[in-house]
Amino acid sequence: MIKLLKKRIAKPYAEILLGLGILEKNLENLNVNIKLFSENLKEQPLNDILKNREYSNIYKKSLLKSYYGDYEIKNFFLKFINILIKRSRISLINEIFQQYEELFLTYSKIENVDVITSLKLRPKDEALIFFQLKKHLKVNTLKITTRIKTDIFGGLVLKTSSKIIDLSLRKKLLQFAKQLEIKI
Numbered sequence: 001m002i003k004l005l006k007k008r009i010a011k012p013y014a015e016i017l018l019g020l021g022i023l024e025k026n027l028e029n030l031n032v033n034i035k036l037f038s039e040n041l042k043e044q045p046l047n048d049i050l051k052n053r054e055y056s057n058i059y060k061k062s063l064l065k066s067y068y069g070d071y072e073i074k075n076f077f078l079k080f081i082n083i084l085i086k087r088s089r090i091s092l093i094n095e096i097f098q099q100y101e102e103l104f105l106t107y108s109k110i111e112n113v114d115v116i117t118s119l120k121l122r123p124k125d126e127a128l129i130f131f132q133l134k135k136h137l138k139v140n141t142l143k144i145t146t147r148i149k150t151d152i153f154g155g156l157v158l159k160t161s162s163k164i165i166d167l168s169l170r171k172k173l174l175q176f177a178k179q180l181e182i183k184i
Contacts, residue, residue, distance in 0.1 A: 006092055010092045010095035010098070014098075017030070018104060020076050027108075030077060033077040034097055037093075038094075049063060050085070050091075050093075051091045057085050057086055060085045060090070064081060084096070102161075108141065109140040110141040111141075112143045112145070112160070113144050113145070113158060114147065115145065115156060116147050117148055117157075118148065118149065118151075118153055118155070119148065119154075120146075126144070129144070152170045154169035155171075155172075
């Protein structure tokens with residue numbers, strides 16, 4: 001429930017962030033800034049200070065300015081972070097970045113596909129899957145992540161943001177077992 005609420009609050013901020021990147025005509029640089037900021041948030045002291053309400057917003061803003069200076073992060077991104085601090089939404093930064101990434105992928109017509117197999121795919125098979133999926137999904141760019149799970153016994157399971165295509169031997173065996181039970 002809380003996770004869903006955080007997602008709903010984060011989405012408008014993510015939309016604004018994407019809009020700023022489009023207006024500035026620099027989405028690539030924005031993505032670099034987000035990655036850099038996310039990496040820096042992994043440092044506990046910075047993360048703790050930004051998310052702790054006991055520290056003043058002025059202190060948090062000055063900390064960011066001293067931390068990044070004027071050269072590493074684009075001004076509009078730093079202003080966006082300062083708005084999050086001012087509105088006490090900085091604790092949602094990870095959710096905002098997640099939502100931004102989903103919006104960016106949709107905007108850029110990039111599709112993430114999770115390919116699950118029982119054995120490591122040969123490069124020839126990976127290429128075949130890539131081209132077939134790209135043609136079927138009608139996207140500009142395809143990002144494929146391959147995972148091995150032995151419990152599917154054989155075949156493939158393809159997961160996109162909107163579809164799951166299960167071509168595994170496990171699914172076929174389960175369907176066969178179900179048919180046998182019905183006839184008995």
